[in-house]
Amino acid sequence: MTTAGYRRIIVKLSGEALAGDMPHGIDQATVDRFAADLVAARALGVTLGVVVGGGNLLRGATAASHGADRTVADVMGMLATVMNALALESAIERLGASARAMSAVEMPQVCETYERRAARRHLADGRIVLFAGGTGNPFFTTDTTAVLRAAEMGADAVLKATNVDGVYSADPKRDPSARRYDRLSLDEAIERRLGVMDLTAFSLARDHRIPIIVFSIREPGAVESVLSGRGRATIVGG
Numbered sequence: 001m002t003t004a005g006y007r008r009i010i011v012k013l014s015g016e017a018l019a020g021d022m023p024h025g026i027d028q029a030t031v032d033r034f035a036a037d038l039v040a041a042r043a044l045g046v047t048l049g050v051v052v053g054g055g056n057l058l059r060g061a062t063a064a065s066h067g068a069d070r071t072v073a074d075v076m077g078m079l080a081t082v083m084n085a086l087a088l089e090s091a092i093e094r095l096g097a098s099a100r101a102m103s104a105v106e107m108p109q110v111c112e113t114y115e116r117r118a119a120r121r122h123l124a125d126g127r128i129v130l131f132a133g134g135t136g137n138p139f140f141t142t143d144t145t146a147v148l149r150a151a152e153m154g155a156d157a158v159l160k161a162t163n164v165d166g167v168y169s170a171d172p173k174r175d176p177s178a179r180r181y182d183r184l185s186l187d188e189a190i191e192r193r194l195g196v197m198d199l200t201a202f203s204l205a206r207d208h209r210i211p212i213i214v215f216s217i218r219e220p221g222a223v224e225s226v227l228s229g230r231g232r233a234t235i236v237g238g
Ligand SMILES: Nc1ncnc2c1ncn2[C@@H]1O[C@H](COP(=O)(O)OP(=O)(O)OP(=O)(O)O)[C@@H](O)[C@H]1O
Pocket: 013, 014, 015, 016, 017, 052, 053, 054, 055, 056, 142, 143, 161, 162, 163, 164, 166, 167, 168, 169, 170, 171, 172, 173, 194, 195, 196, 197
């Protein structure tokens, strides 16, 4: 299967990338560009859910390594993902498309609470659903959330839009000799402990036979390119 066959997808959008050229925070121009990418992908007729990370604001494990309580830090990380999802929701709606942020952590004054059937209805109605607040539980990541929501929504694939152009034999930021894969199995990704996603996410994807497509979000139109089968990406599983 090529990446062109997917009709229902979950995009895992890097939180870190939302900072643009800044070390941290939310860069509005980058939010607007990612929103335009998502709207263009939706215009291909693809049913689209998005899980956004929080690495531009706070990662629980990092905060804990500096002395914070891990469970509190993880809650803060989940709140960071809500901020990112709200920024994207607003940017998508300003482009004239319909979007709905749904948080796994209840905050009714802020956005809808995640509920599986309601989310499926929003998708069926053509809305881009922004799954915020991670799984709602500490000790997980938004990569795992993306695979979980993909399984719940009956998605064909998870598109991991990040700051590297695929999966390598080692972290390419640390090892310049790392070799890039065009394709590999989920078993191989797990056995080789490839750090582009956590093991929980890869294992859940293997259990539910959900392929993960890893590609760089740096180029405008990246999501649409991957969905059209043109973009540079690594296909894991599938
Ligand atoms: N084998 C590997 N192949 C590719 N990238 C890898 C590998 N091992 C580690 N990485 C790192 O994984 C990172 C992408 O995963 P990560 O989940 O940290 O990013 P993200 O999606 O931008 O995160 P967040 O959403 O939390 O901001 C890359 O920046 C890359 O440096």
